[in-house]
Amino acid sequence: MGDSELGWAATLHRLWTAVAAITARDQLAELVLPPLLGEPGVLGVWGLRHDPRGHTSAYRWAGLPLEADDEKTAEALAEAAPQEIPESLAKRGVRHAISLSVEVPGKSGGTMMALTDDTADLERVRACLAQVVDVAREAIHRLEGRRDEEAQQIRDALLAEASLQMDAVLDTKQTLRRVARMAVPAIAEGCLVYTCDNDTLSLSSAVHVDMRRLDAALNHAETTDGLGRLARCAVAGRAKRMHVEAPFQAGTRTLHPEVLRARGRVLGVLLFLFDRGDERIPPADFLRDLAYRAALAIDNGQLYEQRRRDVMTMQQHLLPARLPVAKGLHMAANYAVGDRVTEVGGDFYDVVARSDGTVAALIGDVCGRGPEAAALTGMARHTLSTLLQEGVSPGRALGRLNSGLRRDGSWRFVTTGVAMLRPGPSEVSVRWLSAGHPAPIVVRRERPAEAGRGGGIPLGVVAKPSIGRSQLQLAPGDTLLMFTDGLTESRDAGGVMFEHRELWNTLDRLRDAPVEELVREVSSASAAFGGGGGDDIAVLAIRARGHHDG
Amino acid sequence: MADTDPDFVLVVEDSEEDVEAIGRAIGRSHPNVRLEFLRSGADVLPRLNQPDTVLPGLVLLDLNMPGEGGLQVIQRVRAEPALPHLTLVVFTSSEDQTEADACYAAGADSYIYKPINFALFRTVLTQTLDYWRARS
Numbered sequence: 001m002g003d004s005e006l007g008w009a010a011t012l013h014r015l016w017t018a019v020a021a022i023t024a025r026d027q028l029a030e031l032v033l034p035p036l037l038g039e040p041g042v043l044g045v046w047g048l049r050h051d052p053r054g055h056t057s058a059y060r061w062a063g064l065p066l067e068a069d070d071e072k073t074a075e076a077l078a079e080a081a082p083q084e085i086p087e088s089l090a091k092r093g094v095r096h097a098i099s100l101s102v103e104v105p106g107k108s109g110g111t112m113m114a115l116t117d118d119t120a121d122l123e124r125v126r127a128c129l130a131q132v133v134d135v136a137r138e139a140i141h142r143l144e145g146r147r148d149e150e151a152q153q154i155r156d157a158l159l160a161e162a163s164l165q166m167d168a169v170l171d172t173k174q175t176l177r178r179v180a181r182m183a184v185p186a187i188a189e190g191c192l193v194y195t196c197d198n199d200t201l202s203l204s205s206a207v208h209v210d211m212r213r214l215d216a217a218l219n220h221a222e223t224t225d226g227l228g229r230l231a232r233c234a235v236a237g238r239a240k241r242m243h244v245e246a247p248f249q250a251g252t253r254t255l256h257p258e259v260l261r262a263r264g265r266v267l268g269v270l271l272f273l274f275d276r277g278d279e280r281i282p283p284a285d286f287l288r289d290l291a292y293r294a295a296l297a298i299d300n301g302q303l304y305e306q307r308r309r310d311v312m313t314m315q316q317h318l319l320p321a322r323l324p325v326a327k328g329l330h331m332a333a334n335y336a337v338g339d340r341v342t343e344v345g346g347d348f349y350d351v352v353a354r355s356d357g358t359v360a361a362l363i364g365d366v367c368g369r370g371p372e373a374a375a376l377t378g379m380a381r382h383t384l385s386t387l388l389q390e391g392v393s394p395g396r397a398l399g400r401l402n403s404g405l406r407r408d409g410s411w412r413f414v415t416t417g418v419a420m421l422r423p424g425p426s427e428v429s430v431r432w433l434s435a436g437h438p439a440p441i442v443v444r445r446e447r448p449a450e451a452g453r454g455g456g457i458p459l460g461v462v463a464k465p466s467i468g469r470s471q472l473q474l475a476p477g478d479t480l481l482m483f484t485d486g487l488t489e490s491r492d493a494g495g496v497m498f499e500h501r502e503l504w505n506t507l508d509r510l511r512d513a514p515v516e517e518l519v520r521e522v523s524s525a526s527a528a529f530g531g532g533g534g535d536d537i538a539v540l541a542i543r544a545r546g547h548h549d550g
Numbered sequence: 551m552a553d554t555d556p557d558f559v560l561v562v563e564d565s566e567e568d569v570e571a572i573g574r575a576i577g578r579s580h581p582n583v584r585l586e587f588l589r590s591g592a593d594v595l596p597r598l599n600q601p602d603t604v605l606p607g608l609v610l611l612d613l614n615m616p617g618e619g620g621l622q623v624i625q626r627v628r629a630e631p632a633l634p635h636l637t638l639v640v641f642t643s644s645e646d647q648t649e650a651d652a653c654y655a656a657g658a659d660s661y662i663y664k665p666i667n668f669a670l671f672r673t674v675l676t677q678t679l680d681y682w683r684a685r686s
Contacts, residue, residue, distance in 0.1 A: 150669070157667035165645070177647060181663045185677035186670055209660050209681050275681070 008128060011035045015135045022139050023146075025049060025058070032112070032136045033062035039128055041120025043094055047136075048078050048111045051277050064092060064115055078111035093117050098126050102136045107144040107279075112136065155286050158186055162290060166297035175301060176260075176268065177205045179294045183272065185209040187282045190252065190273030194231045196266050201231050208273065213251065227255075231269040234259050241284060251275045256284070258291035262299035270294070312337050314344045315536075318377050320385075324353045328423030330543040331361075334519035336527060338486070338535050344374040346414075347484045347538035348381040352389040357422065360388040363482040363540055364416035364437065367458075373412065379404070380414050380459075394418040394433045395467055398459060402435075405460030413458040417482055421542060427473050428544040430480060434468040435459045438485050441507065443518070445477030445546075449507040476546035479515060481507070486537035487523065490530030498529045515541040552632070555584075556607035556686045559679070560597070562588045562623060563641075564615040568664070572610065572641075575672035580679055591618030595626055598633060605636060608682050610675075611658075613642035613649060621652055628657035637682050641675075 015031060022028055033045045044064025051057045056075055059066050066074055073086050077097050085094050099113040114129050116122065165178045173195065180191035190208035194201045203224070208214035217223050233239035234257035241256040254274040260267040270291050274281050315337060323331045333349055346366030353359050362384050366376045380401055387397035398416060405414065417437035422429050432440060436458035443449045455468020474480060488499035506525045510518045519539040527534055559576065563569050569587055576583055586606070588594060598605065609627075613620035620640050627633050639660040640653050650661045662678055665671045 153669050154673045157665070157670040161665055161667055161670060174647075178645065181645075182665075185660075185662065185681060186665070186674050189677075189681065209662070209678060210685070211654055211661070212659065 007038070011038070012131055012135070015132065016138075019135060019139045019142065022143060025140075025143060026060075028136060028139050028143070029060035032132050032139070033060060036114055036125070036128055036132060037063045039114075039120070039125055041116045041118070042114055042125060043092070043117055044115040046074055046077075046113045046115065048074055050109055050111070051279060057277055064089075064094070074113070077113055089115065096120065096122055098122065098129055100126075100129050100133045102133050102140065104137055104140045104144065107140060109140065110136070151280075151282070154186065155282060158182060159286075159290060159293065163293055163297075166294060169301070172267070172298045172301060173204055175297050176270070176294060177207070179270065179290065180205060180207040183207075183270075183290070187286075188256075188272040189275040190214055192227060192231075192271040192273070193268065194228070194271065195268040196235075201228065201235065201269060203228065204268070210251075214273075217252075227271060230255060230257055231271055233257075234269050234271075235266050241281075254278070254281060256281070256287055258287050260291050260295040260298065262295040265299075267295050267298050308337070311344050314374060318344070318348055318374060318381065320350050323351045324359075326351075326353045326359045326421075326423075328428065328545050329359060329421065330515045330545060331541065332515040332519045333538070333540045334523050335539075336486075336523045336537045338527075338537075343369040344371070344377075345369050345536040346373040346377045346412075347486065347536045348377050349482070349538050349540045350381050350385040351540070351542075352385050354389065354391060356391065359421045359423075359542075360385075360394065361419040361421065361480075361482060361540060361542055362388065362416065363484065363538060364414050365484045365538075366414050367412050372410075376405075376410060376412055376414065380416070384416070384418070388418070394420055394431070395469075398433060398435055398467055399465050402459040402465040406463060410460065413460040415458045415485075417454075419480060419482060419542070421474075421480070423544070427475055428478075430472040430474060432468075432470045432472060434470075435465060436461075438483065438488060440472075440483075441481040442472055442474065443479040443481055443507050443511055443541075445475065445511065449481075449504060449511070474542075474544035476544050479518065479541050479543040481518075481522075482540040482542075484536070484538045486535035487526050487539055490526045490534040490537075492529055493531065498526045502526075502529050515543050552603055552605045554605045554607055554635075554686075556683055557582055558584045558586070558604060558606040559608050559610060560586050560588065560594075560606040561610045562591060562594055562615070562620070563610070563612045564589050565612070568612065571668060571671060572675065575668070575675045576679065579672060579676040583679065591615050591620065591623040594618075594623050595630065598627070598630070598636070605633070607686055608637045608639060608679065610678075611638060611640050613640055613644050613653070621649070621656055624653060624656040624658050637686070639678055639682070641678075 018031055029047050033047055036042050036045045045062045046066050047060040048056045049058035059071055073088060077099050094115045095118045096116045097113055099111055102110040102112055112133055114125050116125055162179055162182045166175050169175050176193040180193050183191045184207045192203060193205045195204040206214055230239050239257055243254050244252055252273040256272040258270045319335055331351060349363040351361045364380055366373045383401050384397050387400060415437040416435045418433045420431040432452055434454050435456040439454035440452045441449050452472055453470040457466040459465060490498045506522055510521055519541045523537045523539050526537055561572055573585060576585055611620040611623055624638055627636060637659050639662060640658050641662050641664050643664040653661050662674060665674060
């Protein structure tokens with residue numbers, strides 16, 4: 001007895017020492033099941049692992065094998081001490097079964113049982129088994145604690161990475177697709193995304209670790225109807241996490257809907273699909289947090305889009321609805337709002353046909369953005385176009401605008417260019433007046449495009465305006481291109497400006513294009529060159545008609 | 551038909567950092583899994599068609615590689631009559647949905663996002679391997 005006690009004490013000591021090194025439940029079984037086989041009369045030691053709902057999720061053994069046919073017997077032994085040993089075990093020499101529960105509060109526990117013949121000291125085996133159960137309980141407690149900690153780290157990392165992903169896009173469906181992709185398979189086997197349009201929920205995307213399996217499941221109307229019903233119930237507050245007793249075709253055992261709601265508005269539903277055991281399903285709070293962040297990202301994206309639409313609408317109101325028709329001239333204009341712009345810009349243009357047969361084309365740029373810049377933009381355009389329409393000389397019109405800006409005390413200045421075009425019998429003569437505005441370009445029909453002259457000082461800066469003046473001639477088919485600096489100053493990733501690389505090739509390519517296409521394409525080329533992060537671009541093109549143009 | 555070893559995972563990945571991270575992640579989560587790395591998509595079919603070879607339980611494929619990319623590998627593997635049941639998992643940081651659709655259309659089994667955070671990276675690989683090993 002003394003030697004045996006010493007041996008068992010040494011075994012127990014080894015078990016307790018090994019507890020700290022265990023990293024997986026399977027290692028635990030390998031550690032705690034075999035030692036009892038050293039006790040006289042012990043034929044086998046079986047271990048059952050239970051999930052939180054009490055179902056057995058794993059069967060392990062040492063000694064007498066626990067075959068598939070024995071699983072029900074083992075579960076029965078775990079439930080209650082038998083009146084008599086089942087025949088299947090009796091045939092293999094088992095005469096007694098001692099079963100003890102390994103309970104760990106709030107965690108998945110298990111059952112250990114020792115199967116003995118008639119020679120075993122049952123009291124001693126029971127005592128030894130109880131001591132091993134203590135070791136197992138401590139090991140499970142540590143394992144579960146470590147797993148909870150790791151799971152928390154994973155959830156934190158997922159939230160951080162999902163937030164990064166969501167910040168990178170503004171489109172609702174793309175945001176949701178990214179969330180679903182992030183979640184699968186890190187926290188769920190699948191994720192269905194329902195979006196809400198006009199109070200109707202519809203499945204907009206689906207992600208699963210095994211897409212073929214999910215697609216097959218979603219091909220069954222009964223399944224899709226059931227999932228859709230669950231999503232709608234979740235919106236109505238009548239559905240939470242549910243277990244599926246008969247898994248549908250995608251193998252899903254648990255469904256968890258989370259409503260995407262921001263500022264009281266339902267944007268959709270995320271429906272998580274789990275094949276895994278309950279202990280590996282993230283807590284509801286975490287899934288709610290993920291859905292909340294997604295909803296917030298979508299809401300922000302929608303607000304941004306709304307603001308962009310408002311800006312574009314306001315910008316249109318600051319520009320002429322249409323350009324006049326003038327004999328001998330083709331005209332077209334294009335205004336492109338910068339991609340990331342959320343405030344009204346200060347670019348403007350207009351064309352007026354004067355009673356003396358000249359056509360006055362003006363373009364300008366109020367520095368800055370926002371409501372104040374927009375108000376000045378409207379004022380500048382209307383002042384200039386009204387004065388020019390009434391026959392006031394362009395120099396005097398620019399002087400009046402300069403006085404108005406100085407009188408209002410605004411710190412903002414305005415660059416402006418005015419082209420006075422007079423169609424003649426063979427050519428169109430152009431008088432160009434510039435108050436600090438980028439020089440226009442003449443796109444020649446027969447030869448390379450060439451830059452005009454700028455000059456002058458922006459209006460609103462000094463009391464006496466300084467105006468640059470120059471003369472240009474447009475032969476039939478030549479085009480006067482007036483623009484704001486957003487066109488020429490867009491920069492590529494290396495900081496090179498559009499003006500210094502692509503502008504001239506683009507204009508050569510578009511030389512024979514209709515003016516409507518010219519203004520549209522040159523704007524697009526500049527925006528693309530700048531990678532979409534540029535300023536607003538206003539372009540006004542006026543082409544001298546050729547004799548064959550009619 | 552060649553035998554399949556569920557404990558053998560073939561990784562096709564050109565990035566040095568990702569090769570190291572995949573090796574470290576799967577080495578910790580599945581110490582019994584044998585990993586073999588190919589650095590180019592063009593090496594996949596010759597490797598799978600070696601005489602008397604044992605096929606992997608799963609092929610983990612990067613999408614964007616110089617030369618033959620993941621999508622072309624999927625197309626070529628699926629066109630091979632001797633490899634009908636090979637599990638092909640695309641593991642990529644690409645966010646382009648059209649690429650995901652193209653991979654599924656070509657016959658990929660999974661299209662998995664490659665996270666930046668290593669703990670998440672390891673979890674994604676663990677769950678993917680657990681899922682497909684349980685199905686094999």
